[in-house]
Amino acid sequence: MENREQSDTLSSVNRALTLLELLAENSGLTVTQLADRLRTGKTTAFRLAKTLTERGWVEKDEEMRYRLGPALLSLVPPDQLGQGLRHLLRPLLEELQDATGETVHLTILRGRHVVYVDQLISPKPVHSVSTLGGRSPAHCVSPGLAQLAALPSEALDWVLDAALPPYTERSLTDPGAVRAELQRVRQRGFAINRGAYRAEVGGVGAAVLDDRGRPQAALSVCIPAYRMRNDDLTAIGELLKVKVVDAQQRIRLHRRPLTELP
Known part of the structure; x- marks a missing residue:
């Protein structure tokens, strides 16, 4: 038996x-x-x-x-995630930093978190720094919200099925509130975080999508809260929308066979 x-x-x-x-x-x-x-x-x-x-x-x-599904990514060590994207999209991060003067990040959605796979640190005296391979809760940071907004409904349901812990008074902990915010992200094409993970830091992020409209990564600009102004955030968001289109084109060309390249 x-x-x-x-x-x-x-x-x-x-x-x-x-x-x-x-x-x-x-x-x-x-x-x-x-x-x-x-x-x-x-x-x-x-x-x-x-x-x-x-x-x-x-x-x-x-x-x-x-x-x-997204949970499979939890089996991959952080230092092995996004190496190809890091090399391919570094020029766009450099362009974003030149344009904004702020810290910029490349992240990948990993389950319910985003993993930082590349960053360029702001030259300004006050700036934010993340650890490469480190994680942040997706529902509390702009690159996470941008990528969650592009997930299929079943994958998003899985993310929101767990408890959403608060980190600051601005953290969204109710799944309905997160869904409402994600709808705003879809409408404007980028996400804004005003201190939902660390009270003194916010940012703007936009998702890099694959050919099926699913998130591959996100580009984001990290800004100290005292430097965040609405007009600047909108301008950065519009700039990010342009850069993610460039990123998607770079990825698409990189994946084509050499015989198909112009």
Whole structure:
């Protein structure tokens, strides 16, 4: 009996890992397609996908197709995230710093946090510094809000399903309030943080999207709270919108085969 239970457990683990591998190789698969490729029944495939979805390792889109979810990124060490993007987008960070004079960041959404993969520090006497590989709660910082606003509904539901801890009096802790703020982010095309994570620091961020409109990274400008003025924030936000379009074009060209490049 014990050997049989162990065999059943190993079989389930093997199927779950195979399911993840299938999703890594495809842009999205339905339950029927998963069942066919796993050579199992639709009920079994559904249960596997549902379990992985509840853990955030898999997500289901509006077309009922399953894809890899945000929690899988938690398995990747911070120092291995975003190295290619860091090299590719560094010129844009330099342009942003030249234009604003403030600290600029490149971040990647990792589960419920953003990870800092590159930064250029402001030359001004008062500035903010983050640790490369360090994390900030996505719901409290501008690059996090910008990327959350671009997530599919199932992935966003997973992020907001956990408790949202407060860090300052400006932190949003109610999922409904976060959703309302994300709607404002979508409308204007960039996010603004006015001290929701650290009271003395705010910023403006915009998401770099892939061809499906999902977040790959975010560019952001970090500003001491006393230097934040509404007109400046709007101008920085509009500048970021231009830079993320440039970033998306750079990524797109970089991924094309050399024979297709002009």
